[in-house]
Amino acid sequence: MNSFTVEVPGGALEVHRWPAREPGAPVVLVVHGITANGLSWGRVAEHLDGRVTLLAPDLRGRAGSAAVSGSAGIARHADDLIAVLDHVGADRVVVAGHSMGAFVACVAAVRHPSRVRSLVLVDGGVGFPVPDGVDVDAVLAAVLGPAMARLSMTFPDVEAYHAFWRDHPAFAGQWSAAVAAYVEHDLTGEPPALRSSCSLDAVRVDGTAVIRDPETLTAVRRLPVPAVLLWASRGLSNEPQGLYDAGRLAAAGLDPERVTAFEVPDTNHYSILIGDTGARAVAARILAT
Template sequence: MSSGPTPYQELTVPVPGGDLTVLRWPATEPDAPTVLALHGITANALAWSEVARRLAGRATLIAPDLRGRAASRTVTGPYGLARHADDVAALVAALDLGPVRLTGHSMGAWIAALATVRHPGLASSLLLVDGAVSFPLPVGVTEDAALAAVLGPALARLSMTFPDRDAYREFWQRHPAFAGRWPAGFEEYIQRDLIGTEPELRSSCVPEAIRQDGGEVLLDKDAAGAVHRLPLPAELLWAERGLMDEPQGLYDPGRLAFAGLDPERVRATLVPGTNHYTIVAGQAGAEQIVRRLLAG
């Protein structure tokens, strides 16, 4: 059990290859809905801590550490988005959750969309957060170049070591996405990622998992097509700015139009003043997420 203002329970669920670690923030209201939230490619379950704080017991929030990350790092491969989607279905069955209000951020959005396609009836609603919509590679850009551009910064961090936990905090505080806006609860999130002993602490993420999952986010046709085959309506919340707080985010009206989303099935909504990270970790983004999750 955590000791912070939004206490959670830590559970394990058996999946092929090991036990998936799952965090559960229980509801405090009767007949409250259940939300299942999936994190991004190098994140962990505590990426949803600000959302949990703002839910304030009005829903039960379930968030796994996906295989190859944090407390689920010992769950073996194969990795890949379909494997994660099937893990989600196994989790829902093991905990007898019934249809859940499903959401995912970044890579978690691709997994959430794919999970609803592979397991119809899994979700009663679907909220995609700055992810799930793919685009063809630009002319002249090879697959290897695209992977290097997207995964390069993440893989570089995974190969780094840190002398102590303060050094890891300072690393993240220098990140452009958080300049001058260190989110509440982010400390516990980043510390959950660390393994090893001082002076050689490192990220818990398994590099093989990051490479395979990242490649599928960019290139896997089933994952890319999931958002066009959803068995239920969904909403996409997209951040105004990018991963490094650059003005161009992952999405904009032109890119979304080019993607050919069916507006009757996927409603796309801008969340102003957010970047790819703060749309979940920051107050403004988390508040928009909570409103949608409670509305179902």
């Protein structure tokens, strides 16, 4: 894996690249979740095993792209993805997104249909809007739990940050070198006051879009390309109810000719990406598109 930067309005995105073993292999662009970073795709990269060139940007306001100025927002992230494709000279690619990244992938496909061949949506992309007047911070705190709480915390050393994530109920039994690299990439500052690099303002802007913005919420119903949705059977804190289930997806009224949904059993919202079972399923779906 190597990293490079791409100029975008407001600064430079950091992009992580797992190169293909063979020249001419497909390029796949992957998009992380709301408080994550591009290295969250490390386990998927292991299972892809060099059969594609995998590009994973840190979205603005996170990790290596934390210093990019200007507002975040789903449409802004979607346009940043196209800047990444332009930088590497990629034309029309598979785009995969996890959680909020799935919404970014959908919006990118709608805004830039000539650049997206197909989508792999990983436990995200289908929204359920909340009523006006509901406090966005309260919704984000309730949904994201520890992932949101850590943004206002400090940690004495890297091991303490590892321990924070190892104790997260959704990370239990999922720890690996790739996961350690992912969570360490989030850290900024110096001991004994290490903290997450993820911008709370960016999370608020992006979270508001996911629960209220019509362009973001309707993108999955306006897709110009086929998509596969892989959904986890359990939730963000490994609770039995996940973000999606068969009933919720049926109620969402997705076009079955455009979006095909599959459950990935024995996974939660995080392990569907960072765990072996989930990452293997995601990689297989990327290779099949």
